Amino acid sequence: MAEMKTAIGLMSGTSMDGIDIALVRTDGRDTVERGPAQGIAYDAKFRTRLKQALEDATSITRRDQRPGTLAAVENELTLRHADAVRNFLNENNLQPADIDVIGFHGQTVLHRPDAALTVQLGDGALLAHETGIAVVHDMRANDMVHGGQGAPLIPVYHAALAAGLPAHLHSKRPVVFVNIGGISNLTFVGTDGRIVAYDSGPGNTLIDQWVEAHAGIPYDQGGMIASEGRVLADLADRYLSNPFFTGTRRRSLDRNDFSPPTGGDASLEDGARTLAYVTAAAILKSSGHLPERAGIYVVCGGGRLNRIIMRDLAELAFADEATVIAAEEAGLNGDAMEAEAWGYLAVRSVEGLPLTFPGTTGVTEPVTGGVLNTPGGATRSNPD
Ligand SMILES: Nc1ncnc2c1ncn2[C@@H]1O[C@H](COP(=O)(O)OP(=O)(O)OP(=O)(O)O)[C@@H](O)[C@H]1O
Numbered sequence: 479m480a481e482m483k484t485a486i487g488l489m490s491g492t493s494m495d496g497i498d499i500a501l502v503r504t505d506g507r508d509t510v511e512r513g514p515a516q517g518i519a520y521d522a523k524f525r526t527r528l529k530q531a532l533e534d535a536t537s538i539t540r541r542d543q544r545p546g547t548l549a550a551v552e553n554e555l556t557l558r559h560a561d562a563v564r565n566f567l568n569e570n571n572l573q574p575a576d577i578d579v580i581g582f583h584g585q586t587v588l589h590r591p592d593a594a595l596t597v598q599l600g601d602g603a604l605l606a607h608e609t610g611i612a613v614v615h616d617m618r619a620n621d622m623v624h625g626g627q628g629a630p631l632i633p634v635y636h637a638a639l640a641a642g643l644p645a646h647l648h649s650k651r652p653v654v655f656v657n658i659g660g661i662s663n664l665t666f667v668g669t670d671g672r673i674v675a676y677d678s679g680p681g682n683t684l685i686d687q688w689v690e691a692h693a694g695i696p697y698d699q700g701g702m703i704a705s706e707g708r709v710l711a712d713l714a715d716r717y718l719s720n721p722f723f724t725g726t727r728r729r730s731l732d733r734n735d736f737s738p739p740t741g742g743d744a745s746l747e748d749g750a751r752t753l754a755y756v757t758a759a760a761i762l763k764s765s766g767h768l769p770e771r772a773g774i775y776v777v778c779g780g781g782r783l784n785r786i787i788m789r790d791l792a793e794l795a796f797a798d799e800a801t802v803i804a805a806e807e808a809g810l811n812g813d814a815m816e817a818e819a820w821g822y823l824a825v826r827s828v829e830g831l832p833l834t835f836p837g838t839t840g841v842t843e844p845v846t847g848g849v850l851n852t853p854g855g856a857t858r859s860n861p862d
């Protein structure tokens with residue numbers, strides 16, 4: 479059996495709501511022991527800086543460029559992650575020496591798979607120096623060098639989790655993991671262990687942008703606002719007829735690939751209701767590209783806390799004879815799954831194991847990736 483390593487994973491996702499941090503012990507293969515996890519919300523001021531960073535990033539043509547505010551935001555973002563790690567270690571009575579490696583996602587500020595360009599802010603060397611722990615960062619780039627979409631990367635972790643699910647959940651029909659973050663993505667794990675994965679559509683970002691613009695709040699808690707609205711069929715159709723769903727080639731999404739409705743399109747409630755439906759319907763529509771129909775959808779990410787999204791998803795899946803459960807009903811942590819995945823991926827990177835596969839990102843062959851930074855200042859790309 480391969481050696482077990484202790485890893486911390488750090489995720490700052492496309493919702494830009496904060497840092498998720500989680501501990502896993504794993505051999506980077508099928509054995510995963512999940513440890514404590516924590517979420518640290520960004521304050522409104524830093525969220526505004528991140529939004530500005532996304533705008534500044536639109537002029538990037540080479541992934542090492544940091545125009546406008548980007549260099550300063552990258553520094554601040556990294557120091558916030560370092561604080562998060564120190565605090566997490568303290569709260570869990572751990573020392574830096576207890577941790578073999580940190581998997582650091584950083585913040586995606588630009589993702590253009592058609593131009594093989596993906597940019598995550600996050601200074602791995604600085605984080606290693608600050609924490610005294612080895613850090614693997616920049617795990618998407620090598621996939622793109624080999625023709626992949628650079629996302630999603632979580633599927634290999636979903637497959638490891640699927641192997642540990644209770645048999646009644648997945649032995650007869652395939653399980654599909656769904657992550658409803660800012661963008662949604664799904665991973666099909668066949669009964670024979672085959673993985674197929676891709677981004678499935680807008681997640682919470684459109685809803686967040688809509689309620690922020692029209693009610694001044696960051697998200698629709700529990701789907702309360704949506705619960706008072708009705709689905710506007712024309713508006714929903716406008717989203718669901720986007721070439722993203724009708725094209726045959728699967729492509730990964732940038733946060734800005736879909737725009738929120740304009741003010742005159744709907745009332746606050748109807749807009750929130752329609753966008754919740756769009757999120758659910760996009761997942762089911764995208765599932766049509768899977769090799770087999772799902773038996774069960776296991777949902778993680780903040781969108782599972784929006785009751786209207788979950789109700790719509792359950793109704794649409796029921797029509798397809800599938801069931802929908804939140805990750806917790808499968809004994810998993812729906813808030814921490816991405817952070818756990820980044821810890822798991824960091825261990826795989828250190829071991830030189832593939833992070834992505836033709837069936838997940840469209841990469842030409844299974845490839846590893848990531849850049850390893852030691853606290854002493856050494857840096858090594860994987861593969862060299
Ligand atoms: N209680 C809640 N009720 C409804 N929605 C919620 C709730 N809590 C969080 N959310 C939604 O979930 C979002 C955050 O989800 P999550 O942290 O999974 O996304 P992310 O990791 O940033 O994105 P991605 O997976 O695309 O990188 C919030 O922006 C909000 O829209």
Ligand SMILES: CC(=O)N[C@H]1[C@@H]2OC[C@@H](O2)[C@@H](O)[C@@H]1O[C@H](C)C(=O)O
Nearest residue numbers: 492586589629630631632661663816
């Ligand atoms: C470029 C980028 O950051 N993509 C994210 C985003 O958020 C969800 C979806 O779009 C997914 O493709 C990916 O994150 C997940 C964690 C992944 O790579 O698996």
